Amino acid sequence: MYTFDHDLFLALNFDGGPQLDRIMLALSGTTMWLPLYALILWLVWRRTGWRGLAVFTAAMIAALALSDMVSGIFKHNGLLGGLLPGFEPRPRPMFTPSLEGLAITPDSLHALRRMTPDALAAAGYAGDWAVHVPPEAVSGRYGTVSAHAATIVALAVLSAPAVRRRWFTLLMVLCTAAICYSRIYLGKHFPMDLVWGSLVGAALGRAAYAVYRRFGGSAAAE
Template structure:
């Protein structure tokens, strides 16, 4: 396990040190939540165009529950595992660029989990009518996730595990949403 952690630190330092202070504000913006509200409105528009209002209500309820589970589960892991964020790790202090620092613990990334949850969940619901959608939304999730390494708040393994958990939750909630929508169509 120690070897994996050391490799994770090496990869982190490589990726983090690719950064340049002239791009710091851009990556802080990418990592912020509120900047993506217009994109969420576009997602809502696509859902509205492809589903009836009654189905849309179920879809949005599943999104709210899924993002909450994704986010809170990350918090449970952070306090259960207690792996220091890179910006709090004394062994990396003089070797990395710290642009921003969050709470003390960082395993695993809630940003990665939440964005990959949305990517997989919405892909399940929209891929049939929007063939290009999965490519675009997974690139978005990857860019947001990378921003966390750039800023110095997560290790690559934090991102990979967050991405995996988010995708898994997205697939589960997406399958549940499809099942409810299909059952709704049969009964109406």
């Protein structure tokens, strides 16, 4: 599976130049998605009123927080990071030496990624990487499970049936695809990292919707 995953990642990851780097960094961030959160809350309020909105907001916060925490189990970080002490975390693509044809450890590649071009040249590396990683994207060592995929899928699975508008469902699908692809472009996740994250998010989003439907009032079930 890893061979296929590596090949698919390399087919999707490329250097799109500084402008595309900035776009992907924005897609992978938080600020640009705040209007989406506001839109979701407004649409839920229009459909169910203040009581439904309060229940939805609580369910949304719980789903997003749990998605992030469950994803952290497999990377040994966050509140639940100690639950699987024997699990071997999977390095991010940017810290996977085999993709670069290097016989070094992931930790050594992590150190190289953080070097300036001059320092790399002095160490004997040209810095002509197979995996494109904008300097601003170099971050934590481990990628499985993708918390970004888990949280956006949880939000989509919760909000789409709550809003019940075709255009909104399409919007959530497009937003999910954009965020997930940005993680590949930035060298942060392999495709399977995103698949596992999506499964976590889908399960928690579905559970959150069941809670919302149960306690959000009659309007949520219409």
